[in-house]
Amino acid sequence: MKKGTYEDQIRIEELEVYAHHxxxxxxxxxxxxxxxxxxxxxxxxxxxxxDDLSLSTNYGEVCQFITEFMQQHTFQLIETVAERTAYEVLQHFPLVQGLDLEIRKPEAPIPLPFGSVSVAIHREWHEAYIAVGSNMGDSREHIAQALGQLQKNKDIRVEKVSELLETLPYGVVEQDNFVNGMFEIRTLLAPEELLQELHRIEQMEGRERKLHWGPRTLDLDIIFYDDLVYASEDLVIPHIDMENRYFVLKPLSELAPNFRHPITHKTVTQMLSELPVDLTEGNEA
Known part of the structure; x- marks a missing residue:
């Protein structure tokens, strides 16, 4: 969820639930x-x-939902109570884009004077853009299968899908042309969790990681994830060198022309217009 997108709040305070955790x-x-x-x-x-409740989230229903969920399940940790409850609320109430949730436990078995212990978390739907490419086998079918897998995942909502385009290979040029596209999704998965899911889908389509920039049955890359700037051993967001890749910027401009790079603050349209001529003209096969 991009910062400032959903600033309105509905607050529920001190909802009492008798449960077994x-x-x-x-x-x-x-x-x-x-x-x-x-x-x-x-x-x-x-x-x-x-003045229409159907256009909002009924906080009475949210209270009832949280109460029933906490009473119908038993967990050892209040961390788990918070995690699972937040997840179910976000799945069940479509207008709720983010959630701060605190579970307070005043009767915890602590042999010392204390008021209460609690766990507080924030969870939300995130906006992400996933580049897709293939140049082995039936490329369009590989991409269709990837889209189907994403649509089956209840932690992912596919919002938009770009047109597919055929492009010349990037990097290692002695290989077949690519079919490329872009998916706009919303997801409850954290960046590394989303990466794992994309790798799982790639493997289902027979992806083998033998040669960097080499041919592949399916390639799924996280280009943007909200306005996050992130780096780990396995993942960098925004995707490295995306601003120089026509086959990324062209389909991305179809879905989100005004999305701004969180580091350079340039829009997708600006980045595409600034590509050197040799990276635009003749790039499409």
Whole structure:
């Protein structure tokens, strides 16, 4: 979720739930009181202007949903209670784009004077752009299979799909032409989790990582993830060198021409227009 996109909030404070969560058997058997604080990030303006509850999220239903979920399940850790509850709320209430959730446990088995212990987390739907490419076998079918796998994943919502284009190979030029495209998605997966899912889909389509920039049945790359700047051993966001790749910028400009690179602050349209002539003219096969 890009910063500032959903600034309106619906707040639920001190929702009391009697449930059975804890590491010790007596906690699971006897149960205890938990208190829930939740902030739902959404857009309340349509409902506010129309005075229409159907355009908003019914906080009474959210309270009932959280209560029933916490009472119908038993977990050892309140970290798990918070994680699973936040996840289910985001899946069940489509207008809720983000969630702050605190689970407070005032009756925790601590043999010392204390007020309560709690776990507080923030979870949200994230916007991401996934570049797709293939130049082995039936490339368009590989891409169609990848799209189908993404659509089956309940943690991913495919919002837009670009037209496919055929381009000349990049890097190692002695190989077949590529078919390239772009997916715009929303996801509950963290960046590394999303990368793992993309690798799983690649492997299903027979991807083998033998040669850098070499031929492949399927290539799925995270180009942008919100406005995140991130680097780990396995993943860099925004994708390295994306601003110099016609086969990335062209389909991306179809879906998000005004999306700004979080480091250079240039729009996709600007980056595409600034490509050298030799990277645009003649790049499409």
């Amino acid at each position: 804890g590491v010790y058997p007596e906690e699971n058997e006897k149960g205890q009181h938990f208190y829930v604080n939740a902030t739902l990030y959404t857009n309340t303006r349509p409902a506010g202007l129309a």
